[in-house]
Amino acid sequence: MVLPHSMPLVPLPLSASVGDDRMPIGDAVRVTGDSPVAAQLIAGIARRSGIRLPHATDHSAATESTISLRIDRDVAGPEGYELTVGESAEIVGGDEAGLFYGAQTLLQLLREGDAGWGLLHARISDAPRFARRGVMLDVARHFFSVAEVLKFIDATSALKFNHLHLHLTDDQGWRIRIDSWPRLTELASQTAVGGDRGGYYSKDDYRRIVEHAAERHMIVIPEIDLPGHTHAIGIAYPELVESPVLNDSLIAESARLEQTLPVKGEPYVGWGVGHSSVRIHEERTYDFVRDVVRELAELTPGPYIHIGGDESLGTPQADFDLFVERATAIVIEAGKIPVAWHEVGAAAGIAEGTVGQYWGKTTPEGTHAEEAAHFVERGGALIMSAADVAYLDMKYSDDFPLGLTWAGVVDVRTAYEWEPTEVLDVADSAIIGIEAPLWSETARTIGDVEQLVFPRAAAQAEIAWSPHTAPERTWESFRSRVATLAPLWETAQIDFHRAEEIPWTDR
Numbered sequence: 163m164v165l166p167h168s169m170p171l172v173p174l175p176l177s178a179s180v181g182d183d184r185m186p187i188g189d190a191v192r193v194t195g196d197s198p199v200a201a202q203l204i205a206g207i208a209r210r211s212g213i214r215l216p217h218a219t220d221h222s223a224a225t226e227s228t229i230s231l232r233i234d235r236d237v238a239g240p241e242g243y244e245l246t247v248g249e250s251a252e253i254v255g256g257d258e259a260g261l262f263y264g265a266q267t268l269l270q271l272l273r274e275g276d277a278g279w280g281l282l283h284a285r286i287s288d289a290p291r292f293a294r295r296g297v298m299l300d301v302a303r304h305f306f307s308v309a310e311v312l313k314f315i316d317a318t319s320a321l322k323f324n325h326l327h328l329h330l331t332d333d334q335g336w337r338i339r340i341d342s343w344p345r346l347t348e349l350a351s352q353t354a355v356g357g358d359r360g361g362y363y364s365k366d367d368y369r370r371i372v373e374h375a376a377e378r379h380m381i382v383i384p385e386i387d388l389p390g391h392t393h394a395i396g397i398a399y400p401e402l403v404e405s406p407v408l409n410d411s412l413i414a415e416s417a418r419l420e421q422t423l424p425v426k427g428e429p430y431v432g433w434g435v436g437h438s439s440v441r442i443h444e445e446r447t448y449d450f451v452r453d454v455v456r457e458l459a460e461l462t463p464g465p466y467i468h469i470g471g472d473e474s475l476g477t478p479q480a481d482f483d484l485f486v487e488r489a490t491a492i493v494i495e496a497g498k499i500p501v502a503w504h505e506v507g508a509a510a511g512i513a514e515g516t517v518g519q520y521w522g523k524t525t526p527e528g529t530h531a532e533e534a535a536h537f538v539e540r541g542g543a544l545i546m547s548a549a550d551v552a553y554l555d556m557k558y559s560d561d562f563p564l565g566l567t568w569a570g571v572v573d574v575r576t577a578y579e580w581e582p583t584e585v586l587d588v589a590d591s592a593i594i595g596i597e598a599p600l601w602s603e604t605a606r607t608i609g610d611v612e613q614l615v616f617p618r619a620a621a622q623a624e625i626a627w628s629p630h631t632a633p634e635r636t637w638e639s640f641r642s643r644v645a646t647l648a649p650l651w652e653t654a655q656i657d658f659h660r661a662e663e664i665p666w667t668d669r
């Protein structure tokens with residue numbers, strides 16, 4: 163029997179029936195299976211319920227009931243799984259990632275009732291709609307520690323996101339150690355927006371992030387934003403950048419926000435954009451890009467390196483085109499696939515296969531749609547981050563204390579109700595997935611980040627994972643399902659926003 167309104171699952175599975183009966187969870191239940199997911203599941207159940215189930219690697223161990231984990235490629239495809247909960251529970255993953263996602267679903271079925279802890283009976287068959295399900299964290303405008311990033315990975319991978327894009331550099335700071343250009347982190351990492359404390363990741367820090375993400379089946383995509391958003395580089399290596407170009411809107415916005423204007427060689431702590439550029443006609447700039455990309459590639463097991471390309475208002479168009487053609491080629495030479503914001507599609511000769519990230523609105527403005535389509539013409543693909551729905555840094559309401567409003571005010575329902583294949587005039591197959599970015603101009607702490615990200619990231623997770631034609635893929639169903647995540651987020655000490663649109667439940 164399908165009970166959509168009591169089904170406590172986000173993102174919605176491909177097919178699921180969830181009942182009211184429960185499989186009791188207590189000491190006599192064993193977890194079997196030799197996947198690393200067994201330990202992750204045991205830890206997840208323990209965090210939530212205080213009950214630490216024993217792990218029996220021997221499948222024949224006699225017990226009252228079991229949660230058994232195994233992989234069978236004939237039962238499910240990549241990232242897919244089948245899950246049943248009755249007297250015992252079983253998760254069969256199509257691969258390790260599928261097993262991991264099955265475990266995340268199982269954790270959403272865990273409930274405390276009058277008779278103690280139990281798992282809701284269920285029969286689920288699941289697989290993702292899109293292969294690329296991303297979130298982005300801007301660690302440049304404000305810096306977040308390794309521990310905070312790991313917590314962010316835990317909470318987003320639990321929603322079945324599988325890519326973490328780290329926006330590592332911007333006008334306000336450079337956040338990743340590059341051995342061949344050491345002054346970047348020595349001189350250009352110490353401040354953040356508003357003069358707040360900065361910071362940076364050592365290579366070991368960064369490897370820890372990548373490893374933690376990999377254990378949760380998330381690929382890390384490092385972004386070095388070029389050729390604009392590069393004011394910080396000029397603090398370390400002034401010869402690489404031009405003097406700030408102050409446009410009228412930057413001057414007006416800075417005055418309105420009482421932020422100082424950028425001055426070459428000094429830390430920039432405002433959040434105006436479009437004033438900085440690397441020097442396009444200096445060969446040294448390309449030595450720099452090559453070194454940075456090479457060192458990043460060495461730290462990156464995943465296939466992508468993001469070279470930015472947004473809002474380069476201070477770079478003449480012909481220079482911009484020349485630069486991004488060379489930068490995308492440098493990424494290919496380093497053995498990686500370039501990713502870039504959609505403006506990069508203005509350049510005719512971007513490297514073939516470059517993936518574009520569309521951040522225009524759901525009704526495209528200006529040249530955004532053409533620029534995005536050019537990635538597809540060059541044999542690449544698109545990631546959809548439509549700013550008026552998928553941007554996690556927009557305010558939930560006009561009076562919400564955090565966030566910006568330039569793309570709109572994005573309540574949870576607005577975040578939920580969009581369709582990534584209906585924004586641009588390209589083949590559906592060119593859309594490889596979505597990404598929800600969290601820009602951190604106004605987010606000074608990880609608690610601020612969490613307020614903006616949760617619950618809206620859950621809406622994006624469902625858009626990325628769930629079949630968009632399913633009867634329960636509706637706002638009414640989603641709002642009652644996402645309500646049941648409150649106790650999970652409480653357990654994980656996620657400072658989520660208790661949006662009034664959601665009928666939050668506590669058990």
Ligand code: TNX
Pocket residue numbers: 435472473503521553555566601602603
């Ligand atoms: C636009 S989206 C930007 C960022 C800002 C963001 C704030 C994009 C590619 N660029 O530089 O942080 O808006 O919402």
